[in-house]
Amino acid sequence: MLGEGIAKGLVETARNFFGSYFTKDRLTTVQYPEERLPQFEAARNFPFLVYDGGDWQAGLRCVGCQICEKECPPKCIYIEKSKDKKPDAVGKLQFYPAVFNIDVSVCMSCQICVEVCPFEAIKMDTEFELSTDDRFGGLLWDKAQLAKSNEHYRKIHPTEAAEVDARLAEEKAKVDAKVKAAAENKTTPTSPGAVQPGSGASSTQ
Amino acid sequence: MEMIAPEDQRTAQSAATAKSEDALLDISLGPHHPSTHGVFRMDVVLDGERVVKLKPVFGYLHRNHEKIAESVSYLASMPYTDRLDYMCSLTNNWAYALTVEKLAGIQVPERAEYIRVITAELTRLQNHASTIGFLMQEMGASGTPLMYAFREREIILDLFESLTGSRMMSNYMRFGGCRVDLPYGWLKQTEKVVAEFPRFLDEFERLLSSNEILLARTQGVGVLSKKLAIQGGITGPMLRASGVNYDIRKVDKYGIYDRFDFRVPIGEHGDVYDRFMIRLLEMRESLKILTQALRDITAGPIMDTKTKIRGFRPKAGEAYGRIESPKGELGFFLISDGSPQPYRYRVRPPSLINLTVLEDMCLGASVADTVVIFGTVDIVLGEVDR
Numbered sequence: 001m002l003g004e005g006i007a008k009g010l011v012e013t014a015r016n017f018f019g020s021y022f023t024k025d026r027l028t029t030v031q032y033p034e035e036r037l038p039q040f041e042a043a044r045n046f047p048f049l050v051y052d053g054g055d056w057q058a059g060l061r062c063v064g065c066q067i068c069e070k071e072c073p074p075k076c077i078y079i080e081k082s083k084d085k086k087p088d089a090v091g092k093l094q095f096y097p098a099v100f101n102i103d104v105s106v107c108m109s110c111q112i113c114v115e116v117c118p119f120e121a122i123k124m125d126t127e128f129e130l131s132t133d134d135r136f137g138g139l140l141w142d143k144a145q146l147a148k149s150n151e152h153y154r155k156i157h158p159t160e161a162a163e164v165d166a167r168l169a170e171e172k173a174k175v176d177a178k179v180k181a182a183a184e185n186k187t188t189p190t191s192p193g194a195v196q197p198g199s200g201a202s203s204t205q
Numbered sequence: 206m207e208m209i210a211p212e213d214q215r216t217a218q219s220a221a222t223a224k225s226e227d228a229l230l231d232i233s234l235g236p237h238h239p240s241t242h243g244v245f246r247m248d249v250v251l252d253g254e255r256v257v258k259l260k261p262v263f264g265y266l267h268r269n270h271e272k273i274a275e276s277v278s279y280l281a282s283m284p285y286t287d288r289l290d291y292m293c294s295l296t297n298n299w300a301y302a303l304t305v306e307k308l309a310g311i312q313v314p315e316r317a318e319y320i321r322v323i324t325a326e327l328t329r330l331q332n333h334a335s336t337i338g339f340l341m342q343e344m345g346a347s348g349t350p351l352m353y354a355f356r357e358r359e360i361i362l363d364l365f366e367s368l369t370g371s372r373m374m375s376n377y378m379r380f381g382g383c384r385v386d387l388p389y390g391w392l393k394q395t396e397k398v399v400a401e402f403p404r405f406l407d408e409f410e411r412l413l414s415s416n417e418i419l420l421a422r423t424q425g426v427g428v429l430s431k432k433l434a435i436q437g438g439i440t441g442p443m444l445r446a447s448g449v450n451y452d453i454r455k456v457d458k459y460g461i462y463d464r465f466d467f468r469v470p471i472g473e474h475g476d477v478y479d480r481f482m483i484r485l486l487e488m489r490e491s492l493k494i495l496t497q498a499l500r501d502i503t504a505g506p507i508m509d510t511k512t513k514i515r516g517f518r519p520k521a522g523e524a525y526g527r528i529e530s531p532k533g534e535l536g537f538f539l540i541s542d543g544s545p546q547p548y549r550y551r552v553r554p555p556s557l558i559n560l561t562v563l564e565d566m567c568l569g570a571s572v573a574d575t576v577v578i579f580g581t582v583d584i585v586l587g588e589v590d591r
Contacts (some may be wrong), residue, residue, distance in 0.1 A: 009416050
């Protein structure tokens with residue numbers, strides 16, 4: 001009979017329309033921004049620099065090795081390495097990034113900087129409302145804007161952060177043991193601060 | 206000047222009218238039109254309502270993907286492959302990873318292979334669902350089928366986001382495995398989605414398959430003959446709708462596709478209706494593969510331990526890897542000269558090659574049908590233009 005197919009289809013439309021009042025899986029929209037869906041733990045949007053302790057300038061994990069700058073596919077990271085060294089959160093003397101800029105408008109949220117970083121210094125944030133009315137200065141973030149605490153990292157990616165913390169604690173214990181041994185032997189005049197940058201780093205894989 | 210008799214004048218006038226009726230009309234469909242799935246232009250010559258000539262014009266979304274890939278490391282091209290066919294980034298990732306693995310001779314752990322199959326088949330589900338939705342939109346069924354399809358697609362994209370961190374730009378696969386392991390509860394959630402998907406397919410079929418308007422608009426429209434499909438190098442659902450049994454999952458058995466029991470749906474007429482039905486049937490076969498993969502997935506490592514992420518340099522050589530992406534044969538051709546960057550990087554995009562027979566299918570069809578025929582080719586301009 002002509003029209004039977006159309007009638008069948010309309011029954012389906014009606015089922016979905018009335019069903020949306022009763023079952024959640026037929027009505028999936030959320031009234032953003034009043035209502036928000038919880039974000040997934042794996043969600044990523046834009047990188048940030050992790051620092052340990054209370055002071056972001058002292059605790060920045062980044063040592064300015066420029067690996068992420070080289071590996072970044074759209075080349076949105078700009079780093080200038082410092083001339084001098086200063087102690088990091090662990091107490092080792094390290095280089096630090098004198099300038100660390102990321103261009104928000106160029107970054108494509110691919111996470112490759114996170115994967116290649118041997119110091120667990122750069123991680124992905126889940127913040128996604130980054131729009132600004134200043135398209136030049138407002139979209140070029142310097143290290144003051146990029147630095148976020150390890151507590152923040154633990155909050156947004158709990159599972160991943162726990163793994164990273166465990167790995168770093170293990171490395172720190174190793175370095176401490178070495179320093180202790182060196183201090184006991186006193187064969188080498190090197191101070192604990194002269195540990196080579198990167199000596200305690202392991203590959204992220 | 207001679208005097209023209211009133212009769213002659215009348216004849217001259219009617220001749221002029223006849224001429225303007227015969228005159229062909231050049232129009233430009235697109236590039237900024239929703240029915241062109243992006244920025245695609247068709248230079249159409251019309252005789253009345255019928256198409257007599259059609260010239261596809263593309264390149265509006267050209268991003269220099271291949272050349273960029275030759276100046277960055279192998280790894281850095283991976284996020285760019287997401288942006289080829291942005292509806293199915295995970296299959297693009299797989300095709301690229303497969304080619305590099307072939308080039309460098311890397312073995313992929315079993316669990317990673319299963320994850321790849323699961324994500325690729327989920328990609329196929331969401332791609333086919335939204336393709337049919339868009340096709341209905343182009344036929345004038347505004348909204349309803351497309352929104353139903355998008356509702357299901359969103360559920361699958363949620364799975365992708367909880368796994369890869371991003372709904373569409375997944376950047377998930379790596380040479381020798383996958384980037385991260387499945388999060389806690391992901392498999393259970395996927396099993397639930399796969400178990401509930403047939404309900405959507407049944408509803409979708411009841412909504413559309415026997416609809417008289419749809420039958421009238423699609424049956425016998427835009428026929429692609431078997432011979433032309435083979436000669437044109439057409440792949441994917443379009444080729445199978447024309448009656449050719451060719452599916453790279455069966456032919457190459459890449460990854461672990463030889464372990465799954467599934468069938469390849471074949472069309473008969475090669476018209477728009479067959480191309481629409483083939484996608485519905487393929488979704489059911491994908492569900493079969495998913496059920497088996499979710500049942501059989503093993504625990505174990507997800508990355509080949511010998512492969513380095515940074516400083517990856519394959520030996521000099523060349524490789525062509527291909528997979529059955531939801532749109533057809535997606536291939537990557539790589540030449541390595543031993544440096545960290547590929548010497549040559551080439552993509553074989555199914556969308557572009559399937560477009561080459563567009564004129565043959567559209568000749569003699571009306572403008573409204575041209576849009577529908579174009580819709581069944583299922584292209585994404587990110588892949589056509591690269």
